[in-house]
Amino acid sequence: MKIVLQHLTKKFPSRSKKSREEVIAVNDFTFEIPDGKLVGLLGPSGCGKSTTLNLICGLLTPTDGQIFFGEDDVTKLAPENRGVGLVFQNYALYPHLTVLKNIMFPLENLRGTQKLTKDEMQRRALEAAKLVQIEGLMDRKPGELSGGQQQRVAIARALVKMPRVLLLDEPLSNLDARLRLQTREEIRRIQRETQITTVFVTHDQDEAMSISDLIVVMKDGIIQQIGAPQEVYDNPANLFVAKFLGTPPINLFDGKVENGMLCIGNDAVLPADGAAEGEVTVAIRPEGFLLKEDGPMHCVLVRLEVMGRDVSIVSTHACSEGENIRSIINTENTLDLNSKIVRFALKPQKVFLFHKETGERIYMQKHPGNAD
Amino acid sequence: MQDQMDYQKIGKSAKARRILRNIFVYTMLTFWALIVLFPFYWMVLTSVKSYSTYNAEYIPKFFTLAPTLANYADAFTSVSLGRYLLNTLLFTVVTTALMLFVTTLAAFAFARLEFRGKNLIFTLFLALMMIPNELVIITNFVTVTNADLRNTFTGLILPSVTSVFYIYLLRENFAQIPDTLYYAAKVDGTSDLRYLRRVMLPICRPTLITIGILKIIECWNSYVWPRLITDDADYYLVSNGIQEIRENGFGRENIPAMMAAVVVISLPLIVLFLIFRKKVMEGVSRGGMKG
């Protein structure tokens, strides 16, 4: 079931009594989520991603715009008639019911022709439990389960009624680091097996990048960019997206385009064909630096950090926006620790230019042969 | 497209149901609000009807066109309503103040000080919470009578002072203040009493206000103990006063004047409640029970 959002807008009345202004949580969203995909809504807190999820499942009604499931307009439909499964951030498992009863709960709501027999319900509940591998815990109460197990029960409860769409609100935020890795693989597996169109909300870019087929980056109620994770990472549409994705974070510099060359301070680092002359913000991914004795970029060496397979060089530059520059290089390169200056060449595909005020991307023409 | 039609229908019927439900809910809530408010309305209404008008109404009227304040004057002159009010005020203020003093010291000892036998005595205190007043009031009656304290404020006030529950409530609140504050104050050479006064009391002011208000309500409405311990009308509190007015006051059954007295008695607490609405409701939900 594909999901189509058209000009979706949600405004809330302002919380403070003084200003009459409305808060626009979701501003004119239009995009399509293809059938059977796993989509991550990604953004900092307050960007409207949870609101979007609640609009899709019907707990909120939009101020404007439409939502389609396949060909059906579900905009005004109550959540129970949409056929969605929702997993809450805190799981919202009924504490007084056993795992089995929790999973069966949605089935017991079915009426009329859809009504199931007790055996049928149990069979389906067990099926859902097997899918998330908790069939051994059916008689426990939620209070007796670990966070990861509760999460699985919540997913089973959402899946048991065979929803057209599965929605997950910050599914990993209540888990510890190790469980998080494990659970996100689990979500990926379950989604693959069931082939249900799945939308999940997260503020953790790592999470979104690792399992999504498609990510939607949002900020202040506005979609910044939509695309496959790698595509968005490699080709950010604006400064916000570039900064939001990637660990360690991208390095920023004040630069300018002069005579067809991109300059950072006095260093003319790259040819910048196609970019208009003037001041720009330069963003360079940590892996975009190459150690080179005659490299055009001069930085002051601070220290070297070796972490497993990666070596990162921490240095400073007069035009750097942050305090330090962090670059990741592979261990084969050698570095003279006694020299104060370290010189880099840059990989052009890892260097992005942005408009100084608007943060919009300024595109350069690719120069073959200049890179590594 | 057939599907879409159905969805619209579903949406519409859901909306109709919601409206119906709202109508039902508001009707029910308003109905109960009327039942709650009606006695208040009736008492104010009756209190401004003149004696003759009231008695002439075989079928009571829901309004009056000639309101009079004469009944209020009556209530203060022909019976000693003013005296009852002053007595109650004195009783309430002194009892509440004493209670706060005793409670604060005890709660402080339980929350902050370390001493031998603390757990034992605290458990005993908690056990006392379960003892109903009715059980101990008999002996108290005998004690106070034997001590010749009937018809005195001392006799009225002393047995009403302590409440184990308030000690418990305040102790819980005191215990939430981090130990580090206490140690910091100790390092600066602050005495326990000063620490209690300058740090703990200001921090726990909301709880103090809460138990203060609860005690005021309790005192203002107390009936049983004053009834047992006073038979001289000079020492009556409002509850006994109104009972006295009902049974012996105003010569004939002067209901409008009686209602005027009821209004005067009810007003102080209602005003107090409307001013401290949030505090009162919060306090009561944390541990108030009537009686």
Added chain:
Amino acid sequence: MEKRTMKAWLYLLPAILFLGVFMVYPLVDVLIYSFEEGYNSASQSFFGVGGYNYSYVLHDPYFLQALKNTFLLVVITVPASTALALLVSVGLSSIKPLRDLFQTIYFLPYVTNTLAVGLVFMILFKKTAYSDGLINLFLHWFGSPSIDFIEGPYWAKMFVLCFYTIWVVLPFKILILTSALASVNQDYYNAARVDGTRRGRIFRRITLPMISPMIFYLVITGFIGAFKAYSDAVALFGTDLNAAGMNTIVGYVYDMLYGDSGGYPSYASAAAILLFAIVLTITCINLLVSKKHVHYSK
């Protein structure tokens, strides 16, 4: 004794003095009283020790009447007021506009003087030579003959007493239940809605279990409170409750102690201890029953 222990006891001294004199000592004393036969309050002497006081009280028709009245009051008002409070609170929680206003109004009876407002109820229900009273006016509209609720038949008097008691105890229950309802995590309701749960089922399967500890708390305190009913009855029927046939157990205790029929602290003590025993038994039964039906979250 160590210095700091001394100091701590100094802080506790006022509380211990008050509690010792007015709670612990009376507790012991009331037990002794209840077994002292033929106690004379004037000479402060007694004949012997035994269970006579209990046997006297249990055979006293006034006590039996009080017992019956109290039990009826408990059995009627506790379930009725709890159910009504639940209904009102659920209604309150489902609305937004006017909610504060309604809440304030519903709370008013809590801060009123039981004796004073009881008088208003008395004149509303009372039938006098001058007027049948307002309630009877309503009854006439429905074609019913007038009834004297204050000095008339037993069931009418019991009805007024129950009605007034419910009116008085409801604010506390509504307050507790509305805050209990508000503290149920909204996500549970959202989850149930997404699953298409009907309202009745949400209420039965989610709301009720979630607030069951509070309901249970109200039932227990309701039982205890109703067993100790007294001033509501005085407010409606005057101080001579025995004559009105509307006495309660607590009223019986006080009447034995003081007033026209008073001067028998031994009988009063025996009755008070009987009351305490009844309340304790019922509370224990409540606790046992609750183990099965109340859900306590961890």
